[in-house]
Amino acid sequence: MSDIIQLLPDHVANQIAAGEVVQRPASVVKELLENAIDAEATSIKLLIKDAGKTLIQVIDNGKGMSTTDARLSFERHATSKIKSAQDLFNLNTKGFRGEALASIAAIAHIELKTKQKNDELGTHLKIAGSKVLSQEVVSTSKGTSIAVKNLFYNIPARRNFLKSDTIETRHIIDEFQRVALAHPSISFLLHHNNNEVYHLKENNLRKRIVAVFGAKMNEKLVPINETTDLISIQGFVAKPTYSKKKRGEQFFFVNDRFIKSAYLNHAVVSAFDGLLEGGYHPSYFLYLTVPPTSIDINIHPTKTEIKFENEKALYAILRATVKHSLGQYNIAPILDFNRDANLDTPYQFKQKISNGAAPKITVDSNFNPFKKEQQNYQKDTSNWESLYISTESTEDNQQEELFENQQETQSGKTFQIQKKYLLSSIKSGMVLISQSLAHQRVLYEEFLENITVKEAMSQQLLFPVSISFSATDVAMIAEMKSDLENTGFVFDAFSKETIVVKGIPISITESQITLILEQLLDDIKLEVPESSFSHFDVMAKSFSKSLAIKTGTSLSEKEQETLVHDLFSCKEPSISPFGKAIFKTLTLQEIDTIFNS
Ligand code: ADP
Ligand code: MG
Numbered sequence: 040m041s042d043i044i045q046l047l048p049d050h051v052a053n054q055i056a057a058g059e060v061v062q063r064p065a066s067v068v069k070e071l072l073e074n075a076i077d078a079e080a081t082s083i084k085l086l087i088k089d090a091g092k093t094l095i096q097v098i099d100n101g102k103g104m105s106t107t108d109a110r111l112s113f114e115r116h117a118t119s120k121i122k123s124a125q126d127l128f129n130l131n132t133k134g135f136r137g138e139a140l141a142s143i144a145a146i147a148h149i150e151l152k153t154k155q156k157n158d159e160l161g162t163h164l165k166i167a168g169s170k171v172l173s174q175e176v177v178s179t180s181k182g183t184s185i186a187v188k189n190l191f192y193n194i195p196a197r198r199n200f201l202k203s204d205t206i207e208t209r210h211i212i213d214e215f216q217r218v219a220l221a222h223p224s225i226s227f228l229l230h231h232n233n234n235e236v237y238h239l240k241e242n243n244l245r246k247r248i249v250a251v252f253g254a255k256m257n258e259k260l261v262p263i264n265e266t267t268d269l270i271s272i273q274g275f276v277a278k279p280t281y282s283k284k285k286r287g288e289q290f291f292f293v294n295d296r297f298i299k300s301a302y303l304n305h306a307v308v309s310a311f312d313g314l315l316e317g318g319y320h321p322s323y324f325l326y327l328t329v330p331p332t333s334i335d336i337n338i339h340p341t342k343t344e345i346k347f348e349n350e351k352a353l354y355a356i357l358r359a360t361v362k363h364s365l366g367q368y369n370i371a372p373i374l375d376f377n378r379d380a381n382l383d384t385p386y387q388f389k390q391k392i393s394n395g396a397a398p399k400i401t402v403d404s405n406f407n408p409f410k411k412e413q414q415n416y417q418k419d420t421s422n423w424e425s426l427y428i429s430t431e432s433t434e435d436n437q438q439e440e441l442f443e444n445q446q447e448t449q450s451g452k453t454f455q456i457q458k459k460y461l462l463s464s465i466k467s468g469m470v471l472i473s474q475s476l477a478h479q480r481v482l483y484e485e486f487l488e489n490i491t492v493k494e495a496m497s498q499q500l501l502f503p504v505s506i507s508f509s510a511t512d513v514a515m516i517a518e519m520k521s522d523l524e525n526t527g528f529v530f531d532a533f534s535k536e537t538i539v540v541k542g543i544p545i546s547i548t549e550s551q552i553t554l555i556l557e558q559l560l561d562d563i564k565l566e567v568p569e570s571s572f573s574h575f576d577v578m579a580k581s582f583s584k585s586l587a588i589k590t591g592t593s594l595s596e597k598e599q600e601t602l603v604h605d606l607f608s609c610k611e612p613s614i615s616p617f618g619k620a621i622f623k624t625l626t627l628q629e630i631d632t633i634f635n636s
C-alpha cells in the first residue's frame with residue numbers, strides 16, 4: 040500500500056490551532072490586550088463593534104514592530120518572548136506561545152499598522168485567512184494597531200455558534216476588566232459601537248477597582264497587605280455584608296495575570312468562616328506576587344489556571360492574611376445576618392432620606408406578593424387557560440387529575456407546614472407543594488406571558504427612582520431596555536452610572552427595584568441558565584426567583600388557596616423554572632402501605 044500521511048499546509052494547521060486559541064470574540068480581545076501589555080504600552084484602546092463579531096481593534100502606544108517582525112508575527116510559533124525552553128520557567132510576559140496572531144489571522148480579516156519609536160514610517164499589513172493581501176509603508180504613530188474584522192468569516196459553523204450580542208459583550212467586558220484590574224498603571228479605553236463604556240485613567244489599585252465597578256464599591260473594600268518570603272499579597276476583600284449570592288467579583292492575579300483557582304478561593308472563603316450566610320460568596324481582588332520560577336503557567340491553553348510550587352503554604356498564608364484583615368477592620372461585630380435583603384432600602388433612597396432633600400418615601404416592609412392577586416383575583420383564568428392549558432388533550436393523567444381536583448382543594452382545606460410546604464387533600468390522596476417553588480412557577484409564567492404578549496401593566500412611581508450601577512451594568516440594562524419595558528418597567532434617563540426608573544411592573548414594589556435588577560444582571564452575566572439564549576427567559580426566571588415568596592413566610596388560608604389555584608392554572612405546574620419538582624403526590628394506596636408495612 041502507498042503512504043498516506045502528509046503534512047498539513049500551514050493555513051490548515053493554523054485554522055486548527057485557532058479552534059483552541061480563539062473560542063469567541065473575547066479570546067481575541069484577551070490576546071491582543073496581552074500583546075499590547077507585553078509591548079510595554081502605557082495607553083491601550085479597545086474598540087468593539089457588534090460584540091466583536093464585526094470589529095475588534097486594539098491600539099497601543101507600545102514599542103511597535105519592525106517590518107520584518109510585523110510579517111513574522113503572523114507565523115506560527117513566532118515569538119519574541121522566549122528563546123529557549125529554559126525561559127519557560129522564568130516568564131515575565133503574558134504571551135510566549137507565538138500562536139495567537141497566527142491563529143487569529145487564519146480565521147479573520149486583519150489590518151495591522153505598527154511603527155517603532157525611532158522609525159519615521161511604519162508598516163501596514165492586510166491579511167485574510169493566513170494570506171498576506173497587501174503590505175505598504177504608512178505614516179502612523181508609535182505603537183501598534185491591530186483590527187480584527189469578520190471573525191470566523193471562513194468558519195460559518197463557529198460564527199453561528201456565537202451567543203447573543205449581550206452575552207458575547209459580557210465575555211469581552213470580563214476580559215477587559217481582568218486586564219484593566221491587573222494593570223492599574225496603564226490607561227484603558229473601551230468603546231462598544233462607538234459608545235464609551237470605560238475610560239480608565241492611570242491610577243492606584245483601589246481607584247482602578249472603583250472605576251471599574253462603580254463608586255459604591257469604595258465603601259465595601261477592606262485592604263489586604265502581607266509580605267512573606269514565599270509570597271506577597273496585596274489587594275482588597277469586600278466586607279462580608281456585601282457578599283453576593285452569585286460568585287461575581289472574585290479576582291486572583293498572580294504576577295499580574297488573572298487566574299482561576301478553586302484551591303485559593305477556598306482559602307479566602309474559609310477566612311470568612313462564620314461571617315458569611317449560607318450560599319453567599321465574598322467578593323475579592325487579590326494580587327499575589329511569587330517568584331516566576333515557583334509557578335508553571337503552561338498547564339492550560341488559555342492560561343487561566345496555574346500550578347504553584349508551594350500550594351499548601353500559600354493556602355495557609357492567604358487564609359491567615361485575609362482573616363487578620365477582616366479582624367483588624369472589626370467586621371464581625373457589625374454583622375446582622377437576620378436582616379432581610381428584600382426589605383433593604385435602595386441606596387439612593389437612603390441618601391435622600393438622610394439628606395432630607397427628597398420627599399419621604401415609605402417602603403412597604405409588609406410587602407406581600409399575594410396582595411395583588413387577592414385584590415384582582417377575579418383574574419380571568421379562562422383566558423389564561425386557553426393560552427396555556429389544554430386540559431382535554433393532555434396525556435398527563437396526574438396533571439389532569441390534579442386539575443379536576445382543584446375545585447376540591449379550593450373548597451377543601453390546605454395546610455401550611457413549617458412555613459415551607461402546603462399540604463392539600465385531593466381525590467387520589469394528598470399533594471405536598473413547595474410554596475416558594477410553586478410561586479416561582481406562577482410568577483415565571485406570568486412574566487413570560489407579559490413579556491411575550493407585550494401588554495404588561497405598569498404602575499407609575501410618584502417619584503422617579505434613580506439607582507446607581509457600574510457603567511457596564513448601565514450599558515447592559517440599556518441594551519435590555521425594550522425587553523424590560525415589556526415587563527412593565529418604564530425608564531427615564533440613562534446616564535453613565537445611573538438609571539432613572541419611572542414605572543415598574545405591577546407585581547413588584549418600589550423597594551424591590553434594585554434587588555431584582557441586580558439579580559437580573561448577575562443572572563445574565565453568569566448566563567444562568569447556560570442553555571438559554573433568550574433574554575425573555577432569563578429575565579422571567581430571574582424575576583420569578585427574586586420575587587417568589589420565601590420559605591419562612593406564613594400564608595393565610597386564602598393565600599394558600601390562591602397559590603394552589605394559580606399553580607395548577609400554570610402551563611407546567613409540576614416543575615419550577617429551574618427544573619425542580621414543585622410538588623409530590625401521595626396516593627391513598629401509598630399512604631396505606633406506610634401503615635400496613
Ligand atoms: P506571543 O505573544 O505568544 O509571543 P503572538 O502571536 O501573540 O505570540 O505575537 C507574536 C509576536 O508578535 C510577539 O512575540 C511580539 O513580538 C509581536 N507582537 C504582537 N503584538 C504586538 C504589539 N501589540 N506590539 C508589539 N509587538 C507585538
Ligand atoms: Mg501574544
